[in-house]
Amino acid sequence: MxxxxxxxxxxxxxxxxxxxxxxxxxxxxxxxxxxxxxxxxxxxxxxxxxxxxxxxxxxxxxxxxxxxxxxxxxxxxxxxxxxxxxxxxxxxxxxxxxxxxxxxxxxxxxxxxxxxxxxxxxxxxxxxxxxxxxxxxxxxxxxxxxxxxxxxxxxxxxxxxxxxxxxxxAGSMSDGLFPTGNKSEVIKLADGTSMLATMLDVTVPCVIIRAEDAGIKGDENYPSLLANKAYIDRMVELRIKASLMMQLCQNEHEARFVKTNLPDVIVVAPPQGGLTGITARYLSCDRPHRTAPVTASMALAAAACIKGTVAADLCTFEKKGVTSIHHPLGTINVYAEISPTEDVLHTSVIRTMxxxxxxxxxxxxxxxxxxxxx
Known part of the structure; x- marks a missing residue:
């Protein structure tokens, strides 16, 4: 040894x-x-x-x-x-x-x-x-x-x-692509507000919502999101409710304090300035992410290619299957191959190490x- x-x-x-x-x-x-x-x-x-x-x-x-x-x-x-x-x-x-x-x-x-x-x-x-x-x-x-x-x-x-x-x-931690059986559905928060969400599991469980429902524009930089306690608290509540709906946790205590990484939260908006793709801001482990997690980005790319999801309604494509995701520090391009029956065959991305x-x-x-x- x-x-x-x-x-x-x-x-x-x-x-x-x-x-x-x-x-x-x-x-x-x-x-x-x-x-x-x-x-x-x-x-x-x-x-x-x-x-x-x-x-x-x-x-x-x-x-x-x-x-x-x-x-x-x-x-x-x-x-x-x-x-x-x-x-x-x-x-x-x-x-x-x-x-x-x-x-x-x-x-x-x-x-x-x-x-x-x-x-x-x-x-x-x-x-x-x-x-x-x-x-x-x-x-x-x-x-x-x-x-x-x-x-x-x-x-x-x-x-x-x-x-x-x-x-x-698909189904990295759940029974399938859409753990609740729906491509999108309404999640109600404690303050009585509701937001349309897509909950899916592709490489990692994620919940996707529109930036306007999250109370932000969607193009904020990392420091401003990190300083926005009201936004973070709201997204933590969303994550906990989504975790229970996706049956990733057995109870609220487990969702809030134990499995704080499930699911990732993705807040999306249409790209600006003539860009194609989609703008995204992520929260992982109840903290804003400074760039874009690869696994959550793959989930977002898959969702963007499936009609009826929150992401698909906002995303535009320059090349079929390739989603340009604009995050706080730039862009990540993710490919998702979806079958005619809407099965996710594979996702791919280029990284460096x-x-x-x-x-x-x-x-x-x-x-x-x-x-x-x-």
Whole structure:
């Protein structure tokens, strides 16, 4: 084993607009109950100030993530990937959903570990996401030429592209595409107001509403949304009601305090300035998102391609199946292939990744297990 003393091998990566610590499964304790304190210590949570000063987290949810990866024994996958979302303040760990941005780092990581056949040119890695029981196809060229490098909104510079394709992504955490059986329906809030919503599950459960119903214009920047407490409180209430309607939680307490990542909230508006596509503002883990979560964006793109949803009523297309989603820091283009019977066959997007650091995580209080004692 490569773990020794109070150190565990780890890799620090940027995937899309997120960052995460990646661990090999074999380097972690056999007893998975020891993972929680280990991951909290690594990322720097809980932290009452939310700064994660004592770890590798970045003080916001998109920079507070962990992935555990191992070679897969499945015939349809090369690697298994389990994602952990860690709350910067409380240290609560959520494993119900996947992160699309971090998914972009898993294929290249597997190649770097020597778990897949490596060769010059485009490589394909089949990823089994344990959280959602879904297969993701990752395509990339580690040795891409300079002219092949791409930029994504929210990340400076250009990097090699990673194409992610999520196969049969509907029903990641529920019984199907539309968990309530309806493409859109009215949700009533405690103040008596009502809003038309689309609740669907494509790579991740989401609830989509119009910006005017959310009380915003829809083109606000991230700082202004973060400072709008009334807006956030209203969207939290919406999320909780949608979670119960989609049967993602058993009761309000679980929805409000335990599974705070279900569903993602997407607030949409028509694009301005002659643009095609749709404008979107996201809330994840009850906080406004500074860009666009990949999984929620895939859900939005699928909804935009299905008549009768809130998104479809507002979206315009330049190319069939490709939705240009305009978020606070730019645009993300997401492809969704929908069958004639309105089944979501797959969704895909291009991200970039970078391996920032490889080394050893120093554990201040090492969990007692055989691998760390060797």
């Amino acid at each position: 490569r773990s020794a003393g109070n150190a565990i091998p780890a890799t620090y990566v940027r995937g899309g607009t997120s960052r995460a610590i990646i661990f090999r499964r074999d380097d972690l304790p056999d007893d998975e109950t020891l993972w929680t304190p280990l991951f909290q210590m690594a990322i720097g949570s809980p932290d009452p100030d939310g700064n994660q000063l004592d770890g590798l987290g970045g003080g916001i949810t998109s920079l507070s993530k962990v992935a555990v990866v191992s070679p897969s024994s499945r015939l349809d996958a090369d690697v298994d990937y389990l994602f952990f979302q860690i709350d910067p303040v409380t240290g609560d760990i959520l494993t119900d959903a996947n992160c699309g941005n971090i998914s972009s780092s898993i294929g290249p990581y597997a190649c770097e570990q020597g778990w897949t056949n490596t060769f010059d040119g485009v490589q394909t890695v089949k990823i089994y996401n344990v959280n959602t029981d879904k297969i993701i196809i990752s395509e990339f060229n580690l040795n891409a030429k300079k002219h092949e490098l791409v930029a994504i909104c929210g990340v400076p510079g250009k990097h090699f592209p990673v194409r992610l394709s999520f196969l049969e992504p 970078r391996t920032i650091m490889r080394g050893e995580l120093i554990v201040s209080r090492p969990p007692e297990h055989k691998k760390m004692a060797e």
